[in-house]
Amino acid sequence: MSLRHAALGLLADGPASGYDLLKTFDRSLAFIWPATQSQLYGELNRLADDGLIEVSNEGPRGRKDYSITEQGRAELERWITDVEPDRIRRNEALLRVFFLGTVGPAHAKAYLEREATVHEDLEALLQTVERDTDWDTSDFNRYGHLVIESGRRYAHGQAQWAHWAATQVDNLETTEAPAQTR
Amino acid sequence: MSLRHAALGLLADGPASGYDLLKTFDRSLAFIWPATQSQLYGELNRLADDGLIEVSNEGPRGRKDYSITEQGRAELERWITDVEPDRIRRNEALLRVFFLGTVGPAHAKAYLEREATVHEDLEALLQTVERDTDWDTSDFNRYGHLVIESGRRYAHGQAQWAHWAATQVDNLETTEAPAQTR
DNA sequence: CGACGACCTGTCATATCTGACATGTCAGAG
DNA sequence: CTCTGACATGTCAGATATGACAGGTCGTCG
Structure with missing residues (x-):
């Protein structure tokens, strides 16, 4: 379930499309939280359905820019400060x-x-x-x-x-x- | 897929039942490779189907002691020496x-x-x-x-x-x- | 103007993992 | 002799993850 918050956290820094996020993801978070393209796109749709993010702009080639909503920001903060992280460390x-x-x-x-x-x-x-x-x-x-x-x-x-x-x-x-x- | 080899490795040290393995597991491997009871029992049956382990003894309460087979030992060795470990480290x-x-x-x-x-x-x-x-x-x-x-x-x-x-x-x-x- | 590469989003089958539930047995304490 | 706790194995629904596949667009270089 953390990919959800990873995407949210990425969007907290500014609007971006799934494609953008994927690239950022692969250069940063993927080292600590791997996810595939299909997972990310799916999660973005679910986040939008739940009102934590919204489509703020639509560009060429079906591009959708997502922005974090107030609700999303609140959820991110809650996750960071109130939810004890899983300590699972598979190796x-x-x-x-x-x-x-x-x-x-x-x-x-x-x-x-x-x-x-x-x-x-x-x-x-x-x-x-x-x-x-x-x-x-x-x-x-x-x-x-x-x-x-x-x-x-x-x-x-x-x-x-x-x-x-x-x-x-x-x-x-x-x-x-x-x-x-x- | 590593639980398979974790179980195999545990059995390499001597015969044991699923119940035994589960206890050993929770005190050792679980820190590095968590797994549930249902997963373990399922894996044991699959390992037996594939001939990597075998039921060496049946005890009371439906207890089944498993032993590693020659084939299983070979597979374990192959896994350790020839298969590059996944470097995924979710955190x-x-x-x-x-x-x-x-x-x-x-x-x-x-x-x-x-x-x-x-x-x-x-x-x-x-x-x-x-x-x-x-x-x-x-x-x-x-x-x-x-x-x-x-x-x-x-x-x-x-x-x-x-x-x-x-x-x-x-x-x-x-x-x-x-x-x-x- | 045609081809190519980057852009962009999505579905789907398969596999795996989780947690809850089901089912029953045996030994020993009281 | 009854109860309790440890012993012992299994199923199942639902959530997640993986990797392959599908389908289409736009800019630019030759």
């Missing part, structure tokens, strides 16, 4: 770590080092984005900058962790009787 | 940060400080778990310990970040002309 890469004992130490270490690399790459990417973006153009960008920084720290931390975890593998595997092959 | 709390400009500096700071507290609490919880658990009882536990450590570091980092972000709010809001109320 497939971390899920696999639980089962690393089944593939043997060599594979386990390789897996963890790969995780380190992936997160180092991510950190580098975010650093580049951080450097090359002009953040001071809108509230959305200014606060988006904070999110990027969060991601950068996360990537850095996970990379560190993965390196450390890789060094732990040998300890883990030799603690028990080494003949315990299964 | 509703972070999503809201993008829109903090719409609620004003006071609410924004409150939100971020609340995030700090939540993550500090999480860190404390994970520290307790880390201290009070005997990790050396199975491969699953040994590697699970690494995951807990990852979570602990994550929580710590996010808390730090949130405190820092809260201090940034005033900077962000005063950069632009202060009269920009919208």
Whole structure:
């Protein structure tokens, strides 16, 4: 249900069409809240039906510019200040770590080092984005900058962790009787 | 589709019933890959249909103990070593940060400080778990310990970040002309 | 003027997830 | 012997998400 509020939040910064939103989306929110084109368009229609946004202008090629309504602004504020966020953090890469004992130490270490690399790459990417973006153009960008920084720290931390975890593998595997092959 | 492999991974450590798995699940994987009871039972039946696990024993109250098959073990290994994990990381709390400009500096700071507290609490919880658990009882536990450590570091980092972000709010809001109320 | 690429919105089948509900069994306490 | 709580598996409606497909428009470059 968060896509609803993501769209609302995007429109709080100014009117835009579904097409516009989709592009903004892919460059920002998609990292933290992926959604497909079909989902977004559907959600916009529902938001309009519920009076949280409205079509403020119609352009060529069937373009519809949406604007947030007073009601929509109120709902967005309510969502941010009064609704406790879901703390669900699905992580497939971390899920696999639980089962690393089944593939043997060599594979386990390789897996963890790969995780380190992936997160180092991510950190580098975010650093580049951080450097090359002009953040001071809108509230959305200014606060988006904070999110990027969060991601950068996360990537850095996970990379560190993965390196450390890789060094732990040998300890883990030799603690028990080494003949315990299964 | 990962629940499938989560169940498979759990069974790689030894036979268990759906009921058993559910309990293990809630105490471990659920933090990183939540699933409901109905999902698990359904998946077990599908896994059995596909020959990746089999009913190795039937007990009272309709209890069915499942064991992983050779085929299942192979599939688990393939999944861990050959399949690139999804890097999707949905985070509703972070999503809201993008829109903090719409609620004003006071609410924004409150939100971020609340995030700090939540993550500090999480860190404390994970520290307790880390201290009070005997990790050396199975491969699953040994590697699970690494995951807990990852979570602990994550929580710590996010808390730090949130405190820092809260201090940034005033900077962000005063950069632009202060009269920009919208 | 024709083709191409960007623009723009939508539907649909399939899969997955969630939460509630249904159904029944067994062991042990009182 | 009855009640209670843990044990144990399953179905189902409704909401969401995914990815493919469909259909059409406008500007501009050659």
